[in-house]
Amino acid sequence: MEKRNARQTREIVVPGDILDASGMKPGENAYVLDGKVRASAMGVRNVFQNTVGVIPLRGCYMPSSGDTVIGVIEDIGPSNWLVNINAPYPAPLHVNEVPWKVEFGDTSRYLSIGHVVILKVLSVDESRKISVTMKDSGLRRIEGGRLVKISHSKVSRVIGKSGSMISMLKNMTDCRITVGQNGMIWVDGDDENADVAAQAIMMIEEKAQSGNLTDKIKEFIEKRIPQDDDYDEGDE
Amino acid sequence: MSGHTDMVLVDENGMRIDGRTAEEHRPIKIEAGVLNNADGSAYVEIGKNKVLAAVYGPRECHPRHLQNPTKAIIQCKYNMQAFSVSDRKRPGPDRRSIEISKIISEALEKVVLTELYPRASIDVYIEILQANAGTRCAGLTAASVALADAGIPMRDIVPAIAAGKADGHVLLDLNKEEDNYGQADVPIAIVPSTDEIVLLQMDGNMTREEFDHAIELAVDACHQVYDIQKDALKKRYSAKPAKEGADE
Numbered sequence: 001m002e003k004r005n006a007r008q009t010r011e012i013v014v015p016g017d018i019l020d021a022s023g024m025k026p027g028e029n030a031y032v033l034d035g036k037v038r039a040s041a042m043g044v045r046n047v048f049q050n051t052v053g054v055i056p057l058r059g060c061y062m063p064s065s066g067d068t069v070i071g072v073i074e075d076i077g078p079s080n081w082l083v084n085i086n087a088p089y090p091a092p093l094h095v096n097e098v099p100w101k102v103e104f105g106d107t108s109r110y111l112s113i114g115h116v117v118i119l120k121v122l123s124v125d126e127s128r129k130i131s132v133t134m135k136d137s138g139l140r141r142i143e144g145g146r147l148v149k150i151s152h153s154k155v156s157r158v159i160g161k162s163g164s165m166i167s168m169l170k171n172m173t174d175c176r177i178t179v180g181q182n183g184m185i186w187v188d189g190d191d192e193n194a195d196v197a198a199q200a201i202m203m204i205e206e207k208a209q210s211g212n213l214t215d216k217i218k219e220f221i222e223k224r225i226p227q228d229d230d231y232d233e234g235d236e
Numbered sequence: 237m238s239g240h241t242d243m244v245l246v247d248e249n250g251m252r253i254d255g256r257t258a259e260e261h262r263p264i265k266i267e268a269g270v271l272n273n274a275d276g277s278a279y280v281e282i283g284k285n286k287v288l289a290a291v292y293g294p295r296e297c298h299p300r301h302l303q304n305p306t307k308a309i310i311q312c313k314y315n316m317q318a319f320s321v322s323d324r325k326r327p328g329p330d331r332r333s334i335e336i337s338k339i340i341s342e343a344l345e346k347v348v349l350t351e352l353y354p355r356a357s358i359d360v361y362i363e364i365l366q367a368n369a370g371t372r373c374a375g376l377t378a379a380s381v382a383l384a385d386a387g388i389p390m391r392d393i394v395p396a397i398a399a400g401k402a403d404g405h406v407l408l409d410l411n412k413e414e415d416n417y418g419q420a421d422v423p424i425a426i427v428p429s430t431d432e433i434v435l436l437q438m439d440g441n442m443t444r445e446e447f448d449h450a451i452e453l454a455v456d457a458c459h460q461v462y463d464i465q466k467d468a469l470k471k472r473y474s475a476k477p478a479k480e481g482a483d484e
Contacts, residue, residue, distance in 0.1 A: 014469045015347075015384050016392030016429050029389060033429060040349060040389045042469060057473065059387025060275070060294060062352075088294040088356040127305065127354050153387075209473065 010209075013039040013054055020052045027053025061086045061152040061182040063130050067121040068139075070147070070180035071132075073113050078105045083119065086152070086182045089130060093119065097133040099140075116186070117141050118178060145176070145188030148198045150205040152183035157208045158201055165204070165214055172221045173197040196224045241417040245403040254283075254411055261397060261409040261457050266377070266468035268385045274361075276386025278468070280378040283411060284368035289378035290361045291386040297357035308353035312341035314375055316364040336372045337362075343376055343396075343425050343434040349389040358388060369415035370398045373423050376435065381465050385472070393469075394434060395461035396425035399450035406446050408453045422447070424454040428462045431455060 013019065019030055020037045029041040030053045039045070043054040063069065063085065071083035074090060082090040093111075095102040100110055111117065118139050119132040134140070150158065158179055159166045170177055175189030175197045187197045200217050207213060221227075246252055256262070262283030271277035274290035281287075297303040302311075314336040318327045329337075341360065348358065360382065362375040373396035380394040400410040402418030415421055420440030426433055442450065 012470050012473050014393060014466050015390045016427075017466070031391065033391075038391070038429060040391060041387060042384050043387075056387050058276070058385070059389075088353055089296060128356075 011045040012043070012057075013045050014042050015040055019045055019054070025051040027051035029054035029056060056153055058151060058153065060088055063087050063091070063121045063124050063182070065121050065123045067181035068178075069119050069121060069132070069182040070142075070178065070184035070186055071117055071119055071182070073111050073115045073117065076108050076111075076113065078107065081107060081111055083117065083132065085119070085130075085132070085180075086149075086184065087130060089128060091119070091121075091130040091132045093117075093132050093134065097122070097131070097135055099135055111141060115141055116147060118180070118186075142178070142186055142188075145186050146194060146198060148185040148187060148201045150183045150185065150201060152181065154205045154208045155179060155181055155183055157213065158185065158204050160214060165217065168214060168218060169197055169200060169221075172218070172227060173200070173225060193225060196221055199224075239416050241413070243413060243417065245414050245417060246405045246407070250405070252407065252411075253413055258405055258407050259453055259456075261460065262411065264461060264464050266381060266464050268381050268468045268472045274382075274386075276382045276384070276388070278378045278381035278385060280374050280381070282370060282374045282377070282409070284366060285364070285371055285374045286366040287371065287374045287378045288363045288365060289375065289382040290363075291358065291379070291382040291388065292361075293358040293386075294353040294356035294388070295359070297355060302357070303355045306354055307350035308348070308356040308358055310341045310344050310348060310350070310358045310360060312337045312344065312360040312362065312379065314340060314362045314364070314372070316367060316371070320364045320367045336375065339435055339437070340372065340376050340379060343394055344379060344383065346432070346434045347380070347391045347394055347427055348383065349391065352389055358383070369410050369412040369421075370423070372435075373397050373425070376425050377461060377465065381468060384465075384469055392427045392429045393462060393465050394425050394427065395458040395465055396423060396435060397454050397457045397461055398423040399454040399457075401440065401442050401446055401450070406442075406449045406453065408457055420446075420450075422450050422454065424451065424458065426455055426458045428459055 017039045018036050026037045030037050039054045041056045043056040046055045069085045071085035073081050074084045075082035079095050081093045083093050085091050120136050122131045122133045173193045178186045187194050265281040267279045270279045276291040278289050314333050316325050318325050360379045364371045376396040399408050399422050401420040402414040420442045422438045425435035
């Protein structure tokens with residue numbers, strides 16, 4: 001865990017700040033003006049090889065193809081459903097993209113308003129039209145459990161380095177957890193354990209800026225759920 | 237601009253009624269992220285002006301006919317509270333607030349990367365809690381901090397401030413008395429990285445030279461406002477305990 005401290009200090013930038021004036025290329029959320037790279041969003045300055053960009057701290061979720069997201073059915077059409085996936089636009093889910101054979105006009109028999117589904121983003125085109133699918137392994141309607149909503153920019157913290165945080169959460173709380181890239185997280189398990197897991201996730205969002213988060217969360221959960229010894233390291 | 241007074245707005249030493257020099261702005265306080273339910277928000281005090289701005293979006297644009305298939309639109313609503321001025325202001329949109337809403341949204345459109353969100357709408361609500369001249373500048377200052385706080389991609393933050401003329405002197409950031417009994421009021425907003433002007437109005441009369449001087453004063457002051465805006469945004473994240481690193 002110590003090697004983290006070797007990373008350069010995290011510099012918060014706001015729109016218009018100069019990120020680099022020595023000829024680096026603009027990365028994410030950056031643009032060039034008069035040969036200087038400037039930030040176009042508030043976030044943390046991030047240098048990768050010879051590009052400099054900004055990792056946003058806030059902002060709305062913009063889907064990209066391949067993302068797994070959790071959405072809520074918002075509207076029903078004769079051949080599609082409109083799903084709210086916390087993007088600026090609703091995502092239409094066409095009947096061809098669900099694992100059932102649905103007759104025209106029969107959509108509401110399968111999914112109705114308020115149902116929660118796990119989806120995959122198929123594509124997002126030039127005009128930001130989103131298409132999503134439910135035809136893949138693990139994609140389904142979810143029942144039971146609870147939804148925790150966090151900012152999509154904190155999702156990577158909930159998952160952790162190569163999944164360390166999420167596997168620890170799953171092991172220690174004994175819950176089923178599915179994380180959508182859009183910041184919707186589904187937690188299912190014993191009432192008490194799911195409570196703790198949900199609280200832990202909220203805590204991750206709140207303290208996303210601080211270091212040693214995995215240890216802090218571990219401590220937090222241990223206080224509430226006594227752990228058997230064999231659970232300790234959370235490997236799986 | 238309309239009334240007349242025997243009040244001495246600028247004394248023989250060049251001091252103004254609130255103790256400022258001609259080239260001094262009123263004390264400014266900015267706080268970002270004051271509202272929980274909005275995507276972004278800011279609270280601004282410029283002298284006795286108190287302004288709250290909230291941003292929602294980008295989100296689906298309603299009503300539909302306003303949608304632009306190539307970029308997002310910015311819908312701004314400037315609203316003065318009934319208790320914001322000494323005589324009760326009749327609530328609801330009027331000619332003045334519709335105008336201010338329009339110019340503020342046009343100023344913001346110049347910096348927000350609207351083409352990233354076609355068909356969407358970014359809604360900006362500006363509430364004037366207390367007014368003391370210069371609320372459109374305070375409103376725009378607050379709105380641009382709130383937009384940045386909402387994480388909306390934008391080229392720069394827009395600061396705004398007014399310059400004007402009272403008692404024959406060119407003054408920066410007019411207060412209520414100077415605005416009411418002065419000769420001219422020139423609100424300005426700029427893009428600090430390029431010094432482009434995104435808002436410029438003039439009420440009253442000035443000579444060409446006075447106007448040039450007023451612009452000069454206001455552009456300088458805009459850069460000072462800009463620094464305060466940036467500090468307010470950064471303070472939101474540095475207020476938290478030390479951040480040693482990330483493990484993603």
